[in-house]
Amino acid sequence: MNYQEKPYSTILIFLLILLLVQVGESTGITKAISYKSDNQLAVLPFEGRNISDPLTSFVTEEFRNAVRSLKIYQVQDNDITERLEIYTPKSKTYWNCWSVGCAIDRGRKLGVNYVIVGNVEEKEDAYFINGRLFSVDLETLVNEFSLSSFSDADSLLLELKKLAYQVSGLPVPDTLGLDSDTTRVDDLSLNKNKSRFTLPKIPSKIKALIMSTALPGTGQLWSKKRYSGYGFMSTEATLGLAALISYYQYDQKWGNFQENYDAYLKGTDPHTLLEYRPQIVQYAKESNQYNSYMKQIRSVAIPIWIINMVHAYIVAPNDDFFDGEFFFDIEYDPNVNQVKTGFSIPLE
Amino acid sequence: MNKIVSIFIILFGGLYCSCTDADYTLGNKYDPSNMDLNPPALFFHPYEINASLGEQISVELYGYKLNPAAAAQLDIRYDWGSLKVDSVVAGPFFTGNNDAVEIIVDEQGVLDIFLYYLPDMESNESDEGTWSLATIYFSPLSTGESELLYGQNTQFRDAQNDTVRINDYGTGLINVE
Numbered sequence: 001m002n003y004q005e006k007p008y009s010t011i012l013i014f015l016l017i018l019l020l021v022q023v024g025e026s027t028g029i030t031k032a033i034s035y036k037s038d039n040q041l042a043v044l045p046f047e048g049r050n051i052s053d054p055l056t057s058f059v060t061e062e063f064r065n066a067v068r069s070l071k072i073y074q075v076q077d078n079d080i081t082e083r084l085e086i087y088t089p090k091s092k093t094y095w096n097c098w099s100v101g102c103a104i105d106r107g108r109k110l111g112v113n114y115v116i117v118g119n120v121e122e123k124e125d126a127y128f129i130n131g132r133l134f135s136v137d138l139e140t141l142v143n144e145f146s147l148s149s150f151s152d153a154d155s156l157l158l159e160l161k162k163l164a165y166q167v168s169g170l171p172v173p174d175t176l177g178l179d180s181d182t183t184r185v186d187d188l189s190l191n192k193n194k195s196r197f198t199l200p201k202i203p204s205k206i207k208a209l210i211m212s213t214a215l216p217g218t219g220q221l222w223s224k225k226r227y228s229g230y231g232f233m234s235t236e237a238t239l240g241l242a243a244l245i246s247y248y249q250y251d252q253k254w255g256n257f258q259e260n261y262d263a264y265l266k267g268t269d270p271h272t273l274l275e276y277r278p279q280i281v282q283y284a285k286e287s288n289q290y291n292s293y294m295k296q297i298r299s300v301a302i303p304i305w306i307i308n309m310v311h312a313y314i315v316a317p318n319d320d321f322f323d324g325e326f327f328f329d330i331e332y333d334p335n336v337n338q339v340k341t342g343f344s345i346p347l348e
Numbered sequence: 349m350n351k352i353v354s355i356f357i358i359l360f361g362g363l364y365c366s367c368t369d370a371d372y373t374l375g376n377k378y379d380p381s382n383m384d385l386n387p388p389a390l391f392f393h394p395y396e397i398n399a400s401l402g403e404q405i406s407v408e409l410y411g412y413k414l415n416p417a418a419a420a421q422l423d424i425r426y427d428w429g430s431l432k433v434d435s436v437v438a439g440p441f442f443t444g445n446n447d448a449v450e451i452i453v454d455e456q457g458v459l460d461i462f463l464y465y466l467p468d469m470e471s472n473e474s475d476e477g478t479w480s481l482a483t484i485y486f487s488p489l490s491t492g493e494s495e496l497l498y499g500q501n502t503q504f505r506d507a508q509n510d511t512v513r514i515n516d517y518g519t520g521l522i523n524v525e
Contacts, residue, residue, distance in 0.1 A: 215356060233356065240359035250367055257370050264376055270393055270410055271478050273379040284370035291367045 038137075040112040041073035044097065046129070049121040059120050059129070062157060066164030067116075073168065076112055100134060100141055102318065107136035114142070116167065127156050133167055143167060208316030212309050219312030228315065232308040239301040243294050250290035257283035380412040380478060383518060387413035390422075391518025392496050393480070398523045404434065405486040405522060407496065409461070411441055414514075416476040418507040419464045423499030424484065428457035430494040430524060431486040436461055439480030444468075450482070458499065459484065467507075488524040496520030 043064045048056030061078055068075040097103055097117055107115035118131030126148055133143040145166055149159040158176065165172045202210070204223075212219030217233030220226075260283060264276040375382060383391055393408040409422055420442070426433075433454045442448035442465045451462040461482055497519055504512035 215353070215360065237356055237359045240361070244359065244361075247367070254367070254370065257372075261370075261372050264374065264379075267376060268378050268394070270378055270380045270391075270412070271480070273376055274381065274478050277374055277379065277381060280372060280374065284372055287367075288369045291369055294367060 038113050039073045040076060041067065041114040041116065042076040042107060042110045042112040043067065043078075043116045044103075044106065044118075045078075046117075046131075047119040049119060051120055051122045051127075056120055059156070059160065063116075063118075063160050063164060066161045067167060070164055070168045070170060072170065073114060076110065098132065100139065103132070103134040104136050104139050107134060113137055127159075129160070129163065131163070131167075205313050205316040205318070208312040209309055212312030216305055216308045219309075220315055223312070223316045225315045228311060232304070232311070235304055236301060236308070239297050239304070243297045243301070246290045246293040246297065250287050250294065253283050253287035253290060257287050380410070383412075385412055385516045385518055387516070388415055388512070388514055389413070389516035389518065390481075390498050390502065390514055392520030394520075395518060396521045396523070398525065399488055400525050401488050401491065403488065405431070405488065407484050407486065407520060407522075408439065408480045409482045409484065410478070411481050412478050412516075414441070414476055414478070414504065415512050416506055417441075417465070417504040417512045418467075418509075419462070419505045420481060421501060421503050422459075422461040422463070422481060423501035424459040424461065425495075425497040425499045426457055426459065426486070427494035430488060430490050430492055431522065432489055433459055434485040434487050436485070437483045438463055439482050441477075441479035441481045442466075460501070486522070488522070491524045494522045494524070496522065 043060060046056055046060045046063075048059075064075050064078060067073055097106055103115045103117055107113075113136050115134045115136060116131055117134070118129060121128045121130075128146070128148045130146045131144070132141055133145070134140070135142045143166075145163060147159045147163050149155040161176055162172050165176075208219030208223050210219070211222055212232070215233070216236040217229040217231070220229030220232060223229075257280060260276050260279045264273060264280055267273045267276065378393065380387075380389075380391065383395070385391060389412040391410050391412060393410045397405055397407065399405045409424070411417075433452075436450065436452045436459075438448040438450045442463045444465065445468055446466040449464040449466050451460075453460040453462075461484075463481060498517040502514070502517070504514060506512050
């Protein structure tokens with residue numbers, strides 16, 4: 001019995017050891033997978049100019065896929081990258097994040113090592129794509145790239161692939177061809193803006209300022225500063241409500257005052273005139289009192305309104321106009337602990 | 349969403365409401381307060397009348413903040429060469445549930461009007477305040493100015509037949525052209 005039992009126990013021990021080794025290996029693999037890669041890349045949605053939004057999104061996604069297929073970078077999925085939309089809501093453009101500071105900031109928020117920002121423009125039947133690759137870890141601009149292609153789908157997608165090679169630091173193979181469906185580009189390009197006339201772009205800070213000027217708190221809400229936005233909005237709304245109530249009361253008293261005063265001025269009966277007299281005094285006093293309330297409310301509301309405007313300007317996303325085509329910017333530079341202003345005029 | 353924005357716009361619009369302070373002048377010439385009378389007082393209303401020959405003139409005898417009174421003798425002096433008394437009608441001062449009792453004595457420019465409040469079981473025996481006591485209707489006899497005055501026999505009595513004090517008396521002027 002003992003002789004026969006030994007092989008079973010040996011096999012059992014062997015299996016147990018094998019199992020432990022496998023578990024250990026699998027743990028190691030898990031660890032290896034969980035290690036954070038140093039090549040995580042986020043391609044921020046391109047800005048489209050004279051080009052439809054769907055086509056811009058399509059180009060961005062094609063570029064993501066092209067870079068991803070080269071396996072040099074781990075390209076973040078678009079749904080994760082576009083979470084950044086919360087920082088500049090209602091805007092799909094990141095052209096305004098053209099500087100190192102902005103790109104690094106967004107890269108950190110997305111938890112990636114590299115960030116690509118860019119824009120796509122159609123001009124005179126040709127596509128132009130400009131982009132910048134930033135290293136979040138090194139806090140620097142790594143690569144700047146651009147391409148132009150004729151306005152046909154094949155050419156655009158091919159150039160995007162070449163661009164992906166260029167960005168990934170790989171040589172472009174001579175045999176590079178298309179394996180993507182290009183019909184969508186033509187379809188989407190038809191969807192571009194019908195009107196070529198577009199208003200000048202409003203910087204985010206100015207936009208927030210205008211919004212908060214028109215409706216207090218809306219600039220902050222647009223900048224996703226909800227608490228301050230709702231705070232300003234509710235404060236001004238409360239004051240507005242108080243002013244409206246005062247106005248309603250004032251209006252009533254003023255109506256009574258006017259009615260009695262007109263009757264007094266036109267009246268000839270001493271008995272009636274004598275009755276109007278205290279009523280006029282009373283209504284005048286009350287209407288003046290409510291008018292005074294309104295003035296007081298306004299004297300409180302207007303400074304808050306102004307503070308709200310300044311606050312909206314401060315908390316709005318910075319557009320970094322120095323590198324773009326915008327002309328003016330105010331920015332705090334923590335390195336020199338100063339607020340700096342910039343003024344630039346595009347020469348194009 | 350649009351409704352919410354509209355509500356906010358309306359609320360914020362409240363802050364833009366701009367109103368003016370009530371500015372007034374209580375300067376009506378018929379207001380007894382502007383007649384330089386120290387109440388309780390008697391005056392003519394209107395205190396100045398422009399009329400033409402052939403036109404009937406009416407003047408109210410007015411009490412200004414009178415204390416409770418049950419009867420009155422109104423001694424009115426007028427230019428009997430220029431004016432003729434047509435009639436006298438009691439005003440609301442002595443008219444309660446019942447019409448006032450009135451006795452008119454017109455004698456060479458002196459018009460005595462006796463008015464008595466006629467109370468009953470359900471009403472007061474006297475009245476007070478600023479009311480018309482009586483209305484005199486004149487016919488002008490000739491052109492020119494004619495002054496109206498309260499004579500020294502003018503007096504008021506309360507329900508206990510005590511004298512009611514009158515501080516001041518206004519005058520009137522009828523100008524017939």
